[in-house]
Amino acid sequence: MTSSTSWPCAALSSADLSARTTLKVGGWAEWLLEPATPEELVLAWCAALEAGGPVRLLGGGANLIVDDGELPGVVVSTARLRRSFRMGDRTVGDDPFQIDVPPEKTRDQDDGEPRLVGWAGASMPGLVRAAGELGWSGLEGLVGVPGSLGGGVRMNAGGRWGDMWDVVETVRCLLPSGDLEDLARADATPSYRDGGLGERVVVGAVLRLERDSKPAVRERMKQYLTEKRAAQPVTEASCGCIFKNPDPETTGGKTAGVLVEEAGGKGLARGNAMVSELHGNFIVNRGGATAADVLTLIEDVRDRVAEKTGVRLEREVEVWRGGGK
Ligand SMILES: Cc1cc2nc3c(=O)[nH]c(=O)nc-3n(C[C@H](O)[C@H](O)[C@H](O)COP(=O)(O)OP(=O)(O)OC[C@H]3O[C@@H](n4cnc5c(N)ncnc54)[C@H](O)[C@@H]3O)c2cc1C
Structure with missing residues (x-):
């Protein structure tokens, strides 16, 4: 494609990607497509393929390192697919993703169960906040996790207080064939930081929560957030944890962050990328870091930990290289 009008949705050429990531490094996409509805997402994805x-x-x-320079091909962004709503609120028929119908046609769809529906680009912090305001429990463990619903489902985001797939009821997926599939939780195989979706694109998801009292849900969120802020550099530019926690049996229960710290990795820097002094598993961009700085630092830290402990850490964060995924 050579013209932005040839695509089935809003399109930008040579679009800056660093500003679209939380680490703020990397170059630009040859094409960036920005579908605004699930239908446009399907069309955009198929046109890009x-x-x-x-x-x-x-x-x-929020879980991405984009290489410096041009990223050839197409990046499809879910940034404009931000809608989220209560099941039954504005949905119709058997299709929870069909919205914007007159309210009188939707009332009998609400079976009273506490469910939230979100499109792929719905903000995770926004969903967590909405659940708290409703007094619905299940998303508290994801407080402080930035990014989108689609990314959270794909990565099975979470931590010690719970994971994304604990509350996923159904995921609407776009298959490489261009067909849609509604994947039920019972048929999915999520694992640690992996939703197990393979090549599927998350178009949206239904989250099943539990009724609780608003003060109880909010209190848990407050407590988890306080603990998170004390342990992680949440106000600095980062991409969350760099490495997965290794099997506790091989490390005596030590997390990746502790292994990095014990290997003397905290404070290690390459250019303007530095291992956080607060948390050994975070690399922060002190301003003007490049992807090359960050990727070199990751390898240096990995080598240090391997030398010291014999454990080769596995990357959690995704890297988009100029030559392909
Ligand atoms: C300060 C900070 C704290 C964090 N804390 C945590 C934490 O506690 N726990 C945790 O698990 N993570 C944490 N993270 C990492 C990050 O927030 C999560 O991994 C998040 O779920 C990523 O979502 P995203 O939308 O930003 O995905 P992106 O970074 O945009 O993408 C990540 C991967 O998911 C794919 N993807 C994105 N959207 C879709 C979709 N709709 N369908 C299919 N694939 C898709 C991308 O192609 C890419 O491969 C943290 C990050 C930061 C910066």
Whole structure:
């Protein structure tokens, strides 16, 4: 494609990606597509595949390192697919993703169960906040996790207080064939930081929560957030945890952050990328860091930990290289 009007949705050429990630490094996409509805997402994804080059999906960019320079091909962003709503609120028929119908046609769809429906680009912090305001429990463990619903489902985001897939009831997926599939929780195989979705694109998801009291839900959120803020550099530019926690049996229960700290990795810097002094598993951009700085630092830290402990840490954060995924 050579013109932005040839795409089935809003499109930008040579679009800056660093500003679209939380780490704020990296170059630009040859094409960035910004569908605004689930239907446009399907059309955009299929058109991008037909174009023949590399195709990537961008959520909130909170778990991503984008390479310096041009990223050839197409990046499809879910940034404009931000809608979320209560099941039955504005949905119709058997399709929870069909919204914007007159309220009188939707009332009998609400079976009283506490469910939230979100499109792929719905903000995770926004969903957590909405659940808290409703007094619905299940998303508290994701407080302080930036990014989108689609990215959270794909990564099975979470931590010691719970994971995304604990509350997923159904995920609407776009298959590489261009067909849609509603994947039920019972048929999915999520694991640690992996939703197990393979090549599927998350179009939206239904989250099943539990009724609780608003003060109880809010109190848990407050407590988890306080603990998170004390332990992680949440106000600095980062991409969350760099490495997965290794099998506790091989490390005596030590997390990746502790292994990095014990290997003397905290404070290690390459250019303007530095291992956080607060948390050994975070790399922060002190301003003007490049992807090359960050990627070199990751390898240096990995080597240090391997030398010291014999454990080769596995990357959690995704890297988009100029040459393809
Ligand atoms: C300060 C900070 C704290 C964090 N804390 C946590 C934490 O406690 N626990 C945790 O698990 N993570 C944490 N993270 C990492 C990050 O927030 C999560 O991994 C988040 O779920 C990523 O979502 P995203 O939308 O930003 O995904 P992106 O970074 O945009 O993408 C990540 C991957 O998901 C794919 N993807 C994105 N959207 C979709 C979609 N709709 N369908 C299919 N694939 C898709 C992308 O192609 C990419 O491969 C933290 C990050 C930061 C910066």
